[in-house]
Amino acid sequence: MVFRSHMQAALAEAAAAGARGEVPVGAVVVDPAGQVVARAGNRTRELNDPTAHAEVLAIRAACAAAASERLPDHALYVTLEPCPMCAAAISAARVARLYYGASDPKSGGVAQGARVFSHPQCHHVPEVFDGIDGAAAEAMLKEFFEAKRKG
Numbered sequence: 001m002v003f004r005s006h007m008q009a010a011l012a013e014a015a016a017a018g019a020r021g022e023v024p025v026g027a028v029v030v031d032p033a034g035q036v037v038a039r040a041g042n043r044t045r046e047l048n049d050p051t052a053h054a055e056v057l058a059i060r061a062a063c064a065a066a067a068s069e070r071l072p073d074h075a076l077y078v079t080l081e082p083c084p085m086c087a088a089a090i091s092a093a094r095v096a097r098l099y100y101g102a103s104d105p106k107s108g109g110v111a112q113g114a115r116v117f118s119h120p121q122c123h124h125v126p127e128v129f130d131g132i133d134g135a136a137a138e139a140m141l142k143e144f145f146e147a148k149r150k151g
């Protein structure tokens with residue numbers, strides 16, 4: 001099968017989250033046939049829910065659609081390196097492949113910080129591809145926080 005990136009769809013979700021006043025992070029879940037089955041952006045403010053990260057919301061929606069607690073052979077695209085909570089959720093959902101954009105030195109839990117997938121307690125390790133359209137995701141985040149600082 002020809003590789004087709006779904007990061008553009010994740011970036012669109014990130015932009016929509018930013019427009020709602022949320023930190024602009026977006027995620028999509030892609031099924032084994034290559035179809036996007038769930039898409040989400042951060043909604044922590046809207047839902048008053050610190051766990052409402054894009055990845056968690058997308059995984060919940062994809063699992064609900066599949067009527068399964070696991071997403072084998074699925075891929076997850078997210079614009080920013082997942083935090084430890086989301087990395088644990090990705091592992092628990094048995095997501096096969098993780099594609100992420102910008103790295104997150106502050107809160108990332110994949111390539112830095114908790115490095116969830118490298119931990120011996122991690123029962124399922126997805127294939128990880130980083131830096132997918134990372135510059136676009138980073139620019140969006142930078143713009144968002146700069147605008148916030150200006151009030």
Ligand SMILES: [Zn+2]
Nearest residue numbers: 053082083086
């Ligand atoms: Zn997260």
